[in-house]
Amino acid sequence: MSPHPRYPHVFQPLRINRLEVKNRIFMPAHTTNFGAHHLPSERHATYHRMRARGGVAMNIFEAVRVSENTLGRPQGVAGFLPGAVDAFRRVAEAVHEEGGLLLGQVCHMGRQIEGDFERTVSSSASRLRWSPTAYLPRDMRRWEMEEIRDAHVRTSLNLLEAGLDGIELHWGHGHLLQQFLSPLSNVREDDYGGSTENRMRFPLEVLAALRRAVGAETCLGIRISAEEFVEGGLHLDEACAIVARLVPERLADFIHVSHSAYHMSHSLGTQMADMALDPAPFRALPGAIRSVVRKAGSEIPVFTVCKYRGLEEVEAMLAAGEADMVGMARAHVADPELVAKHRDGREGELRPCIGCNQGCAQRLELNIALTCMVNPMAGREAEWPEPEADRAAVPKKVLVVGGGPGGAEAAWVAAARGHDVTLWERGERLGGQLALAPEMALRDDFRLLLDYQARRLAATGVKVVVSKAADAAAIRDFGADAVVLATGSAPQPMVLADGTAALTMEAVLANPNLLGGRVAVYDTTGDWAALGFIEHLATAGGDAGLGREVTVFTPVAGFAWRTTIYSTTSTRKRLREKGVAIRTLRAVTGFAAPKLTLEDVSTGTTEVLDGFDTLVACQHNRPEDGLEAELRALGLAPVLAGDCLTPRTALEAVFEGHRAARGI
Missing domain, CATH: 3.40.50.720 (NAD(P)-binding Rossmann-like Domain)
Incomplete structure (x- = not known):
């Protein structure tokens, strides 16, 4: 078979253990919220079928929970429950009928699952919270670790019995095994904490138990976060040391390099990097890990993921030797036929992922089924074909x-x-x-x-x-x-109690000259438009932004409450760097430059602030x-x-x- 004229590396086959992968594109595990009674649904089967039909070589089913205390949302899919084998078999058959492969990602979420639905207690390596608003998790005892190890084995064997082609063990994204790996979440003083070798001990025990259970000829790999992007966390140099220690064990058939931790900071915002984030920092990670793997004398494939939209980017990564396979999740939510369209020279028909995070990540956070702004058919393929x-x-x-x-x-x-x-x-x-x-x-x-x-x-x-x-x-x-x-x-302009009319977002975008240098923004929507507008005001750089001094006021106790933490954790970092002040529980009642009159809605008292040239109100339109x-x-x-x-x-x-x- 002659190489593809435009994407010669993309359409090369690859062998992973005994699996023959027809091209270098896989669809990584990503939450869909399609589960029914904690089991895969027919919606899952159709969703995965359409991506396999569209040319994806290998689908990885979203995080399969291994025990009751990591089920989380009702739509979270488990692999240990009665009926799991039959339910997963239907998904595997759908993918196989289209010529694709299906792996299952086995996972325990650890501390970020608080058990509200199942009335369970969250567990972690140490008693450290992932978010300031979270409960403290229970620090796991040795007997609990053994139970979780065995739960990974039980779930993996069920998936293989269902006909799945292999297993991916989740060592990343701040879930339980990464909580042991990372110094950010592991401060244990026993044999499972402290040094890198000690922090690796439990993840390696789980991986070794899986290898013993599934055998040498079953495809088994890991997903690892090579960089947490947070101070005190796991960074690339230590991730490379972990991989260097792992490779000689010959336990993993591939290493899927991701990044981030479930930590209420910029780290979480990088996990599903939105349109505002430059992918360059993520692109540097797999090459560094692959270099370590090759120096250790291993040829096992290294995968890369995050914000790949077209096969041009994929071809460049593969040609440069930075990775062996490339994962495209949101791009395949947007267009299930992405691979086929590139293969057949139909790039002009592509439905692009725009990285807005509104139909995918935001609905994930709300426990609602995934969809997509540019592709309303996502998740509805059975009722809405092309x-x-x-x-x-x-x-x-x-x-x-x-x-x-x-x-x-x-x-x-x-x-x-x-x-x-x-x-x-x-x-x-x-x-x-x-x-x-x-x-x-x-x-x-x-x-x-x-x-x-x-x-x-x-x-x-x-x-x-x-x-x-x-x-x-x-x-x-x-x-x-x-x-x-x-x-x-x-x-519609907001008219304040004193008769003052604030500027609208639309008026300012049409004519930035209406603005002074010090801008008060009054946001009553908490929505994406206001969030983008606030950052635009504070961003310096000619056409790229306006570079104003910005203070945000809102009458509620939160900020950007109708968006998602999978974007706002990074946005808040940028706003902090740009000096944007956010003041909650403040209702704007009057403005006469330079004085802004506010009501503290918690006490009902009035305060007057000095130093504003312009007031812009973000409110819902008519x-x-x-x-x-x-x-x-x-x-x-x-x-x-x-x-x-x-x-x-x-x-x-x-x-x-x-x-x-x-x-x-």
Whole structure:
């Protein structure tokens, strides 16, 4: 077989123990929240099937819990329960039918599982919390460690009985075995604490027990965090020393190099690095580990992961000898056919991951099933196949009013299903309010979604009309069989108790000259738009930001409460570096520069602060929903999508636009 002309290294096969891997792309374990009664569901089977069909060589099933006191959320999947073998067998068969391999990642989460659902106690190497708001875990006794070791074995044997092709043992991400490895979480004074060798002892005991149980010819590897990115934690030099100690044991058939710890700091924010984070620090890790492996005389493969979006990046890593396989999780949430599209020269059709963390990481934190802003079909593959494969029984004339992310999604999906679609947008360009996002510092990647939707509109033949203001009569006269209203929302200035009107985000983004040097931001939304805007204000660098002195006020006891810790832990680090002050439980009641009047909502007292030039209020917009009543009065029944229903985020707008098109 001749090498692929563009990706010669990507499409080379690889042998891992007795497994023959057809290319160098795997889908790493990642939480989906698809579990049912702590077992894999049919939703899991379909999800993994579609990624294997799309060309992924090897799927790794999300963290399989090994004991009751690490189950966590109700959707957490266990491998030790009755019925586990049959449930996992269905997932394995689905992947195998598509020519892929399926490994299972076995894991005990340790201290970050507080047992609220199962009424269990969290355990760890030491009595140290992962978060200031967490309970103290129990420091494990020797007998408990033996039980957990044996639980890993029991679960792994069940997975292999179910037909899985191998096991990945989780030594990373701040879970239990990393809690023993890391000096950040292990301050034991017995044989399992102190030196690197002692801290390795329990993880090695578990790995050795697994090897004895599964045999020499079963694929068994580890996932390790090579860098925790937190002071006092596990760093690359010690991770290299751990790997150098591990390799001569000949226990692992691969080393999957990741990073981060479950620690309420920037470390956690690196685990699923969002669009604001440069991937360069993560790219340096696997090469260093691979160098140690090769110097030890071993040829076992080294895997790499985090924020790989296209095979161009993968090919570069493989060609440079920095890794042997590359994991792409969120990229495959966004596009299950990513590998096939690259292989077949269809890169222009790619649905890109934008690293927003809203459909994946945020829903993970909320114990809700995974989805994706750019791919609302993620996790719904059984009911929503690709639109071209879900042709409408009766083609219709469709009018979509509004060219924001919800309207654009509705238009191209309806057209792909065979409808004759026209899109009216009252502005001069598509994108709605989301078109402002790429103008903000560190939010450039939202442009990837807008560009993708524009390509799909063109490819599916949607007739796009811009600068077209729609009224009810024009819509009626157009004579559509179906009308989708995606008219969005409009900003409204916040009027304070003293009659003062604050600036809006939209006004400032359109005209930064409205700002003075010292800016007060009053956020009542806690949402992504406000978070990005705050950082944009504080970021210096010409077009990349405005470089203002920023203080944030919010009437609640938290900050950015409608986002996710998988992003905000890193964002807060950057805001601290930029000098952004955050003051909670403060309601802004008046402003007359330079004085800002506040109410301390905990006591009801008033305070006046000096030194502000500008006040910007982040509050929810007003829905632009007037056309709905007018159309219903004319006997039309439009379907609404996005902010015209009620203002939220682009995640909901895209989903509702997609759902509207499926219903036509």
